[in-house]
């Protein structure tokens with residue numbers, strides 16, 4: 001077993017760290033307050049190749065492995081999870097889904113500009129009445145012979161406004177239940193698509209989240225991904241990988257909060273000494289360090305399995321559930337270690353705590369991960 | 380024009396410095412980076428190549444060091460240098476580095492040799508100047524701006540109370556400092572990927588006299604803890620500044 005990273009993996013980690021600290025940190029609090037993303041950050045993220053970092057160079061991506069992706073996601077999430085979720089959706093849901101299941105024509109037309117970072121993607125699965133239970137899709141994609149006709153509403157869609165390429169999951173044969181679901185590539189500017197207002201969120205406020213309404217939207221036949229009825233399998237397989245992205249995001253949120261708490265505990269004095277010297281503070285930090293180490297190992301193991309082309313669905317569910325849950329615990333303790341200062345925005349940890357909460361909810365709640373994990377125990 | 384950028388491999392600036400028996404730097408657990416000043420000059424060389432490809436034929440990076448410096452060379456390749464050279468040799472002091480570099484460069488032809496104004500490890504600040512002397516070519520130091528206009532090299536350097544702008548003939552050694560580039564370039568995924576196929580040549584160093592022996596290293600004295608004085612208590616502050624710090 002080799003726990004060493006390659007020179008290239010370390011270089012990618014450093015590049016992500018430099019980008020986050022130099023570019024994102026300066027105005028992250030302001031962007032969170034105002035709930036806006038900065039176009040120049042997204043442009044830079046694209047120029048550095050972070051939006052298509054895992055896609056095969058054959059399709060204009062960076063060709064990096066999943067381990068590198070975890071390292072980059074962790075570094076960026078330490079500073080700004082609103083940016084890292086954009087990166088996660090682009091890399092592990094949209095690009096990965098297209099690379100693995102789209103045909104050559106679709107890859108040429110849609111994947112290449114996405115992998116180059118010239119276009120942004122979004123993944124539209126959740127609906128007002130279909131979150132954890134993704135099988136009960138109500139958005140319909142009726143087969144009209146030479147096109148599909150879309151009607152329905154998707155909810156909580158990350159990148160909905162920024163994206164130009166949507167991957168949409170919809171029901172073609174309601175009587176066939178989840179076997180009647182299809183996945184499609186839809187151009188966002190197709191007539192009949194409208195967006196709800198930007199969601200006013202608790203955390204990751206700058207991340208671009210909207211509901212998306214389809215009203216008699218015509219989508220060409222050639223935009224269906226895979227065989228007729230492949231949509232549900234497509235969504236589940238894609239989410240398996242997506243969870244590694246969100247797991248490493250949660251890991252980054254936790255380690256970002258931990259680093260800040262550790263630094264603060266060595267500077268802040270109470271009762272004549274740095275608070276780190278009070279055992280209950282030191283032990284809190286010790287517990288946080290162990291959790292983060294576990295979380296990182298789970299993420300890297302899932303990434304490694306994926307890179308080795310071994311089954312990774314259970315490992316990614318374990319990583320997602322554990323990382324998200326400890327992110328919530330670690331960020332809460334980081335606020336505690338900061339005392340009153342932790343409760344104000346300037347010190348970042350309250351924001352990290354708000355961000356951590358989302359990682360337990362999206363791309364499958366922690367409860368849903370436990371369903372996946374417990375089912376795998378019986379196999 | 381062919382540019383050669385000399386890059387030193389130095390401990391990360393946040394490294395906690397320790398010594399073995401006060402005689403040698405303890406490198407255990409140290410993370411190595413490209414010397415920040417070299418990284419800035421390298422960034423400028425690459426920016427020029429990207430924006431004025433007609434003027435810059437190639438950017439090569441060179442390092443005198445052992446195999447552990449190769450990660451820094453490959454980072455330079457990922458940032459955009461075309462190829463890299465490592466002169467396989469220990470580096471005992473500025474003289475030995477400049478000597479090894481000059482022996483290699485004398486056999487090749489480069490139009491501009493970039494050096495950083497100093498290294499963040501030993502802060503000798505003398506390799507660039509020595510190198511120019513050994514090669515018997517001019518050098519311009521403290522360069523904070525570098526351009527090529529109508530095929531001519533124009534540099535700006537900081538002098539006491541202002542700047543001077545010089546037009547320089549090649550070949551020469553450019554000793555760069557802050558300002559030459561805004562900030563070091565971050566390697567892109569594409570850059571990291573293409574670095575895999577770029578050439579990194581290792582050449583053996585030549586014999587070199589050892590002119591310097593390190594006798595002792597001292598760490599700076601620990602700073603006294605910061606003392607906070609109540610805003611109401613101006614008298615105490617003045618008293619301390621006068622009697623203890625002796626600054627007023």
Ligand SMILES: Cc1cc2nc3c(=O)[nH]c(=O)nc-3n(C[C@H](O)[C@H](O)[C@H](O)COP(=O)(O)OP(=O)(O)OC[C@H]3O[C@@H](n4cnc5c(N)ncnc54)[C@H](O)[C@@H]3O)c2cc1C
Pocket residue numbers: 089123124125126128129130131132133155156157158159201209358361362363364365366367368371
């Ligand atoms: C900011 C944000 C961004 C998002 N981005 C996207 C996106 O880009 N694309 C997309 O498709 N979706 C996105 N989502 C949707 C997200 O994936 C869903 O919110 C999530 O899957 C949960 O669904 P729900 O909100 O309907 O909750 P519900 O499914 O209604 O769950 C409510 C509660 O019940 C629990 N629960 C439900 N079923 C079970 C069960 N069987 N056993 C035990 N507990 C259960 C859940 O764990 C949860 O605690 C986003 C959500 C948010 C908040």
